[in-house]
Amino acid sequence: MTLWSDLSTGQRIKSMRGKDTTQARLAEMTGLALITVQKAEQDRALTLPTLLAISNALDTQPGVLLGHQEPEQQLHKADRAMMRALSRAVHDTAAGILPHTDEEPPTCEELHAAVTGCWELYWAGRYDAAGAMVGPLLSSAAARLHAQPVGVQAEAAGLLSDAYRIAAYTANLLGARDLAYAAIGHAHVVAERASDDLRVALVGSGRAWVYLRDARLPEALALAEKAANDIEPRFSTATPVQLTVYGSHVNFAAVVASRMGNEVRAADFLSQSNATGARMGEEVRAHGTLFGPVSAVTQAVGINVALGQTGKALTLIKSIHDVGPLTEAAQNRYAMDKAMALADAKLWDDSLDTLEKTLRAAPDWARHQALPRVIADKVGAASTAKLRRVAKLISPRGGYAAGFLPATEKTAL
Template identity: 65%
Template sequence: MNQWSDYSTGERIHMLRGREITQEQLAERTGLSVATIRQAEQDRRLTLQTLMSLSDALGADISVIQGQQAPRRAMVADDRRMVRTLSSAVHDTAAGIIPPNAEPATFDDLREAIEQCWALYWEGNFSEAGSLVAPSLISASVTLCDQSANADCEAWGILSDTYRIAAYVANLIGVRDLAYAAIGHAQVAAEKAADDLRGALVGSGRAWVYLRDARLGDALSLAEKSATDIEPRFSVATPTELAVYGSHINFAAVVASRMGNEERAADHLSQSHATGARMGKEVRTHGTLFGPVTATTQAVGINVSLGATGKALTLIDSIKEKQLSSLSDAAQNRFKMDKAMAQADAKMWDASLETLEKALIGAPEWARHQTLPGVIAEKVGRASTARLRRVSKLIGVRVPVDNGFASATAKSAL
């Protein structure tokens, strides 16, 4: 298999452009002629000015175009452009660098923008969410500077919320350095807002960054602390308080399960179920969704991580299709991935691939940034060859066939 550096610069430009952008569209984005784009992809007329224009339009560093480093996997051109814009917004606003023409916004408008960002995020539209976060960060920063002292706390709180969603987008698509920076700025803003709930939300967000960075011990300690700090009295707690606590304690159970700590995972999972039962329905608040259905679907993945395949399958059978409709699109898709993994663990090869195939076809944008599809494809050792080939094509894997049985070897993790 060729390495990124094995290709010519023109070939790399062509691959970075991808199928979603035509040469004519790239010419429009760069301000270059179509002829220049064609020549660049043929390794001709590659001036520094041309490379700079292509770098900006493709959202890729010149070092990537020249083959000195590989591009981030699973990203298309629009993803890369979004990341560059979001990165600039996060770092510039934190440094107090604001565009001169930026205008302040009302608190209500900023809250509405943040809610829209979260809605896109939970629909699996991560690039759209990130694209909306960047201008929201600038507006929130300008608004903070425009506030009187007695409104500072609310302005800092809104800025913290905006940095937090920026961190979530960056973490999900694998830009870990940006995720760390954004969640750090969110923490500073939450402290200045003097808001314990926001502080816990940021703490849980940082724990998720730790988890994706394989810092499991740090992730568990912080996830447990974030949940404990906001644990409510069930008899008087509001639905909002219960939803935030439930999502936090559930996440602590997820981290414990990834560490193989069955006792702590079970303890946290018990609290999660109790919180969901107390709520009686799903509640969306502060960029999260939690309730009894969430508690049960999340328990599937937790039991899969612990190797309790039987429990996972029993939980799957207990969940009705109409219950899943109360979840966000991303949560429903994650449940399908966990279901497919449980079926694979139970050697239900065809059932696993059928579940996985439906999820990939139904949510291709969401699936591009997930690692589990590739893991499931590798795990399935005996299945319908035709279905395995279809699934493998959807997630970008090579499928060798040996003695009539098909196995998948991951070519790239999504």
């Protein structure tokens, strides 16, 4: 497989430019002559001013174009622009830099509706749209908190914490780990001001997710378990909201334990998850999360796959008949776990069929995922025709695109 560092600077510029931006358009965006852009992509000449102009126009760092660092999971140019704006919003609001306007900031009711809208976009797998919306939301929520009289700031603080958490989730998923750490840290500080135990626990679980994707597994497990224990409710008196937040926490703790190969801890958390889901009887959305009996069993599939328990995963799959109550993103993730279980069972064609169906149904979601590539690598012994079709559907971010295919498949595509 061709690595980013193996490409020439010109090839990296062309890759980051993408198909939607022509050389002529890049010249307009940078103010450079077309011949200068052409020479840069042909590795014939590249001065420092030209490098800086091109990297700025492509919303990336000069080091990325020079091959010193990987691009952020092969983000599209629009994604990179969104992430830059989101980063500014996170850091500016945390520093107390608020919008300069004489207008009254949105009410808490209006902000609550906006937070809900952001979560809807996020759980639909529209991460670019969620990120674009949460940037302005952060500024508005920070302005509302600043305008609130002392003593009545809890609600506004909670909403600002929610906005930071969405920003952290979006950044974490798109590979901007430093921004994810910053945003989740700010979310924690503001959640403490909100005096809301559920929000504090949700932020703790969010930080555990950042740790998980940063391979800090022991710390992720400790934090996830603490967050769940801090809000463990009495089943006899717990509200649906409390059960939803708690159930999602123990489920995530099971995920982390499975990534560590700790079968005993994972099984214990899964038992709590299943009990919570059974108590609820249906899926419930609250505080930007969703949980219920369907969530419990579908996520158990992925957990058993991670533990290498393919038989258990396949048995669970046979028991699942309707994933409609789940969010779109959760449905897609379950499909990936199912495809992986089928691949582990050497049911190559069935695995590729499941993968291809999901990639075609949710291309925007899929381009932000690495798992499709992992599955495609695993099913190399499957139908060549199917594998080629799937490879064409997997975005550069997943690793399969022109220049990023295994050598055996480059000519085929």
